[in-house]
Amino acid sequence: MALMPFAWMRGLSLWLRPLRGLVARGWLRESDVDTWLALLHPALRLNRVMARVVARQWVADDMLALCLRPNGNWRGAQPGQHLQLYLQRNGVRLSRSYSLTALHADGSLEIAIKRQPGGRVSPYLLEQLAVGELLELGPVHGQLCWPAAAQGVLLLAAGSGITPLLGLLRAALAQGCSAPISLLHYVREQGQRAFVAELQALQGQYSNLQVRWALTGADAVDTELQGRFRAEHLQAVADLSQRAVLSCGPAGFVGQVQQWWQGAGGHGELQVEAFTPPALSADISLRSVRLGFARSRQVAQADNQRSLLEQAEALGLKPAHGCRQGICASCTCTLLSGVVRDLRSGALFSEPGQPIRLCVSAPHGDVEIDL
Numbered sequence: 001m002a003l004m005p006f007a008w009m010r011g012l013s014l015w016l017r018p019l020r021g022l023v024a025r026g027w028l029r030e031s032d033v034d035t036w037l038a039l040l041h042p043a044l045r046l047n048r049v050m051a052r053v054v055a056r057q058w059v060a061d062d063m064l065a066l067c068l069r070p071n072g073n074w075r076g077a078q079p080g081q082h083l084q085l086y087l088q089r090n091g092v093r094l095s096r097s098y099s100l101t102a103l104h105a106d107g108s109l110e111i112a113i114k115r116q117p118g119g120r121v122s123p124y125l126l127e128q129l130a131v132g133e134l135l136e137l138g139p140v141h142g143q144l145c146w147p148a149a150a151q152g153v154l155l156l157a158a159g160s161g162i163t164p165l166l167g168l169l170r171a172a173l174a175q176g177c178s179a180p181i182s183l184l185h186y187v188r189e190q191g192q193r194a195f196v197a198e199l200q201a202l203q204g205q206y207s208n209l210q211v212r213w214a215l216t217g218a219d220a221v222d223t224e225l226q227g228r229f230r231a232e233h234l235q236a237v238a239d240l241s242q243r244a245v246l247s248c249g250p251a252g253f254v255g256q257v258q259q260w261w262q263g264a265g266g267h268g269e270l271q272v273e274a275f276t277p278p279a280l281s282a283d284i285s286l287r288s289v290r291l292g293f294a295r296s297r298q299v300a301q302a303d304n305q306r307s308l309l310e311q312a313e314a315l316g317l318k319p320a321h322g323c324r325q326g327i328c329a330s331c332t333c334t335l336l337s338g339v340v341r342d343l344r345s346g347a348l349f350s351e352p353g354q355p356i357r358l359c360v361s362a363p364h365g366d367v368e369i370d371l
Ligand code: FES
Pocket: 320, 321, 322, 323, 324, 325, 326, 327, 328, 329, 330, 331, 332, 357, 358, 359, 360
């Protein structure tokens, strides 16, 4: 049982500074401190961001919006970005990335989760995660931003690509954006149209907003468009060449948008974000890389051959370790950005939030590690 209310979590972060200093000097271990703090409240941590689920809302047949209230370690984010979410299932730490659909003035935030059939994370979040439970949040990433100077904006989303664009749209309208905005969302069938009631209400409230859906796997009705993205779908968008274009969705969809944009002369601004990561190079010839250790605030030039454990020790850091052979897992840390290579298999890992074993992982390019 918690010995203090969750509402104290935000204010308590400042009081933990002396403990952070002791951990930074190596006099205390962060994991030990976190164990003591969790006795006061399960959401209290020295540096880690824990968030309480404060609301759940179905926004499509296969998509759930979660409102989360983070503890005082949350450092904020920008609309259009996405964050890592961690959870423990059957003893395994799992991580997924979700876009922020809203950032509220009271410090709470919203993400939307689409069901991935056969997935290990989304079915649990959609069906079992209850209001009041805690999740761990990781780093925030993402470059999409609202083109404030544009004379008009065209938002093109497919599937869960609607989520970062909705976050940007909500913030822009709340800040008084008066430029013409068109949102076109591609889904397979009607039940997958997300946030329909809210988008229709916004369309009624803001005369500069036009929202349409396109169905790729079912017959379109009323004003819906039919089929995958193509230029004819944009015929009703006024002053198309003046518009900044933001697109988010699977790599294939985003690629089609890029092709259309280039074919149309590539005027104006184009921002894209695709879910599927690009193919990774298997080149392992010796090269210099930039190595960052976030919590130790160390950045150094390193190489792509030696293990992260060796290179961290060469910098004077003392990461926890045991076997140095990839067996005991005691050197496991979180990858924040970049690509690392497993020295045993040659496999490349690039997902932010991915746990990696420092003793058998080498940087494959510039990387940042949560150490
Ligand atoms: S030290 Fe044992 S897995 Fe790295």
